[in-house]
Amino acid sequence: MSKISENSRATIDDVAERAGVSIATVSRVINKTGQVAEATTIRVWDAIASLDYSPHAAARGLASRRTNTIGLILQDISGEFFSPMLRGIEAGTREYGFDLLIHCTHVAGNDEPRLSHPLGEHNSDGIIIFNESLSPNEIRRLYRLQFPMVLLHRSPPDGLGIPYVGFENKSGARKLIDYLIDERGYRRIAFLSGPSGSEDSHWREMGYRESLAAHNIEFNPDLLAMGGFNEAQGQAAISQLLKRGEPFDAVFAADDDSAIGALSALKEAGLRVPEDIALVGFDDIRPSHYLTPPLTTVRAPIETAGREAVRQLISLIQTGKAEREILLPTELIIRRSCGASE
């Protein structure tokens, strides 16, 4: 009877025995490290196939000091933004033969003494940090350890040399507001921001202000509403703004999720979009095109950004090098919500 019992996995020893070679050779074949005779290689692969062997990840990791896994840290899983982002990250990860570990940080958990680092040197070869999901302190700790990291949609704290991937937010917003003013004649444009810490929101606001300034329109702080990159807060913020009484003829929501909330608020107040108030967003998430009216927005390559973050991270892991900053271009998408004919 074979040494491989019914419910226990084949090991590299089984493969070696079956192929009539040493485990070192099996290892060489699998990892394509070192020269192995053609005939031997074939015998080894045959043995692997017939035993349905897959190497034990932990054993490999322990011996090689590589986990072949990358981690993704985010606050939580929500909104329409998340799905394309993860799609890009997963695709990139798989393309390079890495596994993907996911961790959300949004709930603190209990208080007893514990091992605090969900993702790090002990279980992955590198991590992607989305937004503000990891504290600057923790980032610094990993940086000190020279642990490979890539930041997604945020820049490094202090001036740490950590690569990051994001969008051309400012120029995208600038194009959008320029269009609103130049082509559509709006001048009293409200800005619905994202959450306060968000860099995406910050730069979009900068693009908005820059456009106003370029058109000699004074920035009006009363036309600022605080949202949170989600529908509910967007709706609440615009309801508030409406109550304030400061007149405006257009709303620029810092992202499409909040634009959807804004649209509800506007409709609820009996206002027509775009006849009474124009509405534009940022991101071009999937629902934007089937809203009523369809939403004018700036298309951000969310999926590409995710994939690019993986590329940079893998490069960092494998070569120690990566680009410091990658800002992906955006595209103006004109639809009816800003008064365009189509």
Add this chain to the structure above:
Amino acid sequence: MSKISENSRATIDDVAERAGVSIATVSRVINKTGQVAEATTIRVWDAIASLDYSPHAAARGLASRRTNTIGLILQDISGEFFSPMLRGIEAGTREYGFDLLIHCTHVAGNDEPRLSHPLGEHNSDGIIIFNESLSPNEIRRLYRLQFPMVLLHRSPPDGLGIPYVGFENKSGARKLIDYLIDERGYRRIAFLSGPSGSEDSHWREMGYRESLAAHNIEFNPDLLAMGGFNEAQGQAAISQLLKRGEPFDAVFAADDDSAIGALSALKEAGLRVPEDIALVGFDDIRPSHYLTPPLTTVRAPIETAGREAVRQLISLIQTGKAEREILLPTELIIRRSCGASE
């Protein structure tokens, strides 16, 4: 100078040394296995904290034969369904202190001989299999190995005793169509299906047929349209159906994503919803409530299902037991798309 160099991690030995105990004791403290004196425990936690120690996952896994990781296999990441599902799974995973590994199977990859099992005994303690993302053969292989698995939104192949979690699809659809017929007076109701292999779609269709039968309405195969649980195919299918010329007064889309596509097709054909044709869906994904008109649908507890799958899986891993079948109840959500006043 300390043995812990700048950029290399602290190990259990460092902790033991620092706390003045053996590594066995450190291990006991961390894993809460075996009795350790209060004072010792404190010293150990202190050492852990001051060294910023986290146990090497691979070493733990190798020694304990547990990875503390569960895997999720899916075809691809898309649609509005995915986000709440993953949220539930991630939350469940974290609640039990497990890590989450994600893998998509939708692209084949290259042809050279390779290690074929992305997720399995070698890198996780159990897996959640979504839909048809894993072949029956592979499922059988893992079953033979007695590897813990839970199926999400599909039942086991053959009659393997693998636990699965899903929705009460049939009764949900039944309620919905009953309502359409009894309260709204529709009788020529088209069914827009999901992809052919989908059990969710199958049982929703069964509920639909059951309702028709209960109302003495003959099932009309010409009122069947083949979609794919996504917007594009839903739209195409309804356009087709319209061209066929068979009259109908309502459409039941097997999921909300295709309902959104159906809505586009209907509008494009100049039909008003619900005045000319009523439209209903299934799932109650986020956009459903802000469609124009808002979509009548059946709310499926997507996030809860994900969380429940994790619960069952962990129970299977830890106790060897889990419930064979969990079908979560659904709820009728009435909105304007079926002609309701509000």
Add this chain to the structure above:
DNA sequence: TTGAAAGCGCTAACAG
């Protein structure tokens, strides 16, 4: 081109 053997950092008996 191949094999032998020394760990990788932990857990889990076993002994005390």
Add this chain to the structure above:
DNA sequence: CTGTTAGCGCTTTCAA
């Protein structure tokens, strides 16, 4: 309550 020690299944020198 605590320490000693034998592996877990691999990768990786080092020799041959």
